[in-house]
Amino acid sequence: MSVTVKIPTQLRNVTAGDAETTVDEATTVGEVLDGLYDRYDGLRDRIAEDGDLRRFVNVYVGGEDIRFLDGLDTSVEDGDEVTILPAVAGG
Amino acid sequence: MASGAELIRRAKEQITEVDPREVHDLLPDRNGTVVVDVREQQEFEQSHVPGAKHVPRGHLESRIEGKAGDKSARLILYCASGNRSALAARTLQEELGYEKVESMTGGITLWKDRGYEVEVPRSLTAEQRERYSRHLLVPEIGFDGQMKLLDAKVLLLGAGGLGSPTALYLAAAGVGTMGIVDDDVVDLSNLQRQVIHTNERIGMPKVDSAEQGIHDINPGVEVVKYQTRLDASNILEIIEGYDVIVDGVDNFPTRYLLNDASVRLKIPVVSASILGFDGQLSVFAPYEGPCYRCLYPTPPPAELAPSCGANGVLGALPGIMGVLQAIEVVKLVTGSGEPLIGRLLLYEALGTTFTNLKLRRDPDCPICSRDPGEISDEEMGVFPDYEAFCAAAG
Numbered sequence: 001m002s003v004t005v006k007i008p009t010q011l012r013n014v015t016a017g018d019a020e021t022t023v024d025e026a027t028t029v030g031e032v033l034d035g036l037y038d039r040y041d042g043l044r045d046r047i048a049e050d051g052d053l054r055r056f057v058n059v060y061v062g063g064e065d066i067r068f069l070d071g072l073d074t075s076v077e078d079g080d081e082v083t084i085l086p087a088v089a090g091g
Numbered sequence: 092m093a094s095g096a097e098l099i100r101r102a103k104e105q106i107t108e109v110d111p112r113e114v115h116d117l118l119p120d121r122n123g124t125v126v127v128d129v130r131e132q133q134e135f136e137q138s139h140v141p142g143a144k145h146v147p148r149g150h151l152e153s154r155i156e157g158k159a160g161d162k163s164a165r166l167i168l169y170c171a172s173g174n175r176s177a178l179a180a181r182t183l184q185e186e187l188g189y190e191k192v193e194s195m196t197g198g199i200t201l202w203k204d205r206g207y208e209v210e211v212p213r214s215l216t217a218e219q220r221e222r223y224s225r226h227l228l229v230p231e232i233g234f235d236g237q238m239k240l241l242d243a244k245v246l247l248l249g250a251g252g253l254g255s256p257t258a259l260y261l262a263a264a265g266v267g268t269m270g271i272v273d274d275d276v277v278d279l280s281n282l283q284r285q286v287i288h289t290n291e292r293i294g295m296p297k298v299d300s301a302e303q304g305i306h307d308i309n310p311g312v313e314v315v316k317y318q319t320r321l322d323a324s325n326i327l328e329i330i331e332g333y334d335v336i337v338d339g340v341d342n343f344p345t346r347y348l349l350n351d352a353s354v355r356l357k358i359p360v361v362s363a364s365i366l367g368f369d370g371q372l373s374v375f376a377p378y379e380g381p382c383y384r385c386l387y388p389t390p391p392p393a394e395l396a397p398s399c400g401a402n403g404v405l406g407a408l409p410g411i412m413g414v415l416q417a418i419e420v421v422k423l424v425t426g427s428g429e430p431l432i433g434r435l436l437l438y439e440a441l442g443t444t445f446t447n448l449k450l451r452r453d454p455d456c457p458i459c460s461r462d463p464g465e466i467s468d469e470e471m472g473v474f475p476d477y478e479a480f481c482a483a484a485g
Contacts, residue, residue, distance in 0.1 A: 006439070006446070009367035009402075019441060056391040060448045068451050083437070083446060087387040088364040088371055089343045 001025065001078035003032055010086055014042040029059060030072035032082055047084060056087045099174050102181040109193040111202045114140070114167055124165040127158065128199075129179045138209040140169065140202060148179050155183065162189050169195035169202070213238060219311075223265055236425035237265060243424045246270040246333040248321065248349065250301035252409030253339030253363050253416065255287035260417035261337075262305040262312045266424070269305060270333060272317040273297040284406035321345050323471055326352045335420050338362040339413065343390035348472025350375065350383035354459050355466045359430075361419045363412040368405050368440040370412035373431055373450065374419050377459060380432035385453035389474045408440055 002024045007015050015021070015036075023035035037044040047057045052072070059066050060083040066074045076082065093101070117124055118141065128139045129148040139145070144158040148170070159166055166189055168176040176194040183189040195202070203209060215223065215237065226232045232240075243266050247254045250273040261269060275297050277288045287304035288297065298316035305312050317329055321340075326348055330336055338349055338360050346362075353360045359376040362383065375382050415436070422428045437446040454460055 009369045019439070054391070055389045056387050058386065063446070063448050065449065065451060067453075081446075083448065085371075085435075085437070085448070087343070087390055088366045088369070089341060089346055089390070 003076050003078070004081045005032060005036065006081065006083045008085060008088075010088070011043065011046055011084065014046060015040045027075060028072065029061060029066050029074045029076060029082065032076055033059075033072070047086070054086075058085045059083070060085065099177060102177045103194070106177060106180040106184055107193045108173070108177070108196045109167055110196055111205055111207065114169075114195055115202075115205070115207050118142075124167060125159040126167045126169070127155070128170070129168050129176050130170050130199075134171065136212060136214045138199070138203075138211045140199065141208060141210040143169075143210075148175050151179050151182060152187065155187065159189075162187070163191070165191040165193070167193050167195055170198045172198040172200050174198075219265070222309075226264070231427040232421075232425055236427065239425050240265045240421065241267045243335070244268040244270070244333045245420055245424075246272065246330055246336045247301075247339065248272050248336065248345070249339040249341065250285070250287060250297040251275070251281065251339060251341065252284045252365065252404065253413040254301070254337070255285045255304075256410050256413035257337050257339065257417045257420070258287050258301055258305055259308060260414055261420060262309045264417070264421055265309065266312060266420070268313045268315065270315040270317060270329070271298050271301050272319065272321055272329060273301070274318055274320045284404065284409050286410070321348060323348060323468065326471070327356065330358060331356055333358060335423050336360045337416050337420060339409075339416070344472060346383060347390065347474055351458050351466060351471040353377060354382050355463045355471070357463060359423055361416045361423070363416050365404055365408050365412055366402060368408060370408055370438040370440075372412055372415050372419070372436040372438070373434065374423070376430070376432045377463075381450045381452045382456060382459040384458050385456045386435070386450055388453070388457070405440055408438075411438060411440075 002022045003026055005021050005023060007019055007021065012019060023032045026032040026035055047054055053059060061069065061074055061076055061080055114126065126140055126143045128135050128143045128145045129151065131147050135145045146154045146158050166183065168180050170176040173194060173196050176198065180192045180194040183192045220227065223237050226237050227234060245261055245266050247258055247269060250258060250271050258269065258271065277292050277295050277297055277300050279293055281288060282290065288300045292300040296318050298318045302314040302316060305314055319325060321329065330352055336349070336353055336358055338346065340346055340349065349360065354377040357377045359374060361374050363370060363372045419431055422430050433450050435448040435450050437448065452459065458466060
């Protein structure tokens, strides 16, 4: 099973420019993020703090904000799309 | 073969005529009587009997049932002098089976001679009809929508990357009053994306340059310029009275300040942000959908909050995002379609993907979970670590 993760511009300097990647063998959003942290050095500090997401970073599964689901325990299924979205102020 | 005058005389014999005084005495509720003006469009637009429906005689047979469907109801027709309405009344009576149709003697000319009031409907000038003809053809906008646009007051925060295309398209669409807030001057490095400005206007205040750009495309727009930075001391005064706010500001403190002030005054905000090849768009309609703080309770610390100035942006990206904002404004003003409330649209230009995310109101939102009156001046735009944020941002 495999989940697609979309990575925004602000984080691509720690993902070697990757805008999209896949994580296999994860059953929750937390496990998906752990998979990313193993792969990309420095990503954890950018989006997480004390084991939780930073307040200015939202994560969506299938278009739904995980804050209104089960947070990092939200389950993911094969083919799900996970979007990481920090606040942006550029105009 | 009868002459025209003979035909009219015979029609008047066949139908019932009614004096303007009797029609006037029916006002204002008319007890179910329908008054129909059968003159041409231009005549009707100049003035008509208050509350009259309009069916030009040339379209009588095809349109009357849409305006007066009950054939047993009393129907009073009038024209300029009482001739066309007599002929029309005969048609309705003899050929379409209307049971109580009458023609007003002397038409609107006699009505006015008696000193009775007329209604002068709002209308577009010939120039406006031509200018907005493609809007008038779209049923979702049409005459009523165009009138709403002409009456609308829209405030643009920033005449930069996002504000430029938004301002141009909203001006072109006929938004009646446009406020622009920007304290900057046009710089050469702006011109890669800020298309409302021009080479010749480098060094000019952006509000002045934007005003010129707006008037170049539509001189009918009233532009209100605010050459200042929004802060807690001026924001309520500036945004009050606007129908919609377009947020294209380039920093977090102003976005939070705007959010809190707009929630307090219940003004919807069409918000977009851009960075690199990515754009975000949403409509924050206070108490109807989530606010900006429901989405992001706090901003990133300054070192993690890249700006376009520092990180760059594809020049055409604010073009697409700003035009999407303009469309959302038009939808809000005209009441058409489904505005992007409670949804966030992501546009990723490199992969050419659009993603729709659902946003929800946060029941614990520090701002919009409370009544507008409870949001104090002191807390507007403030967030945890605000002082440190602004110090770090310089």
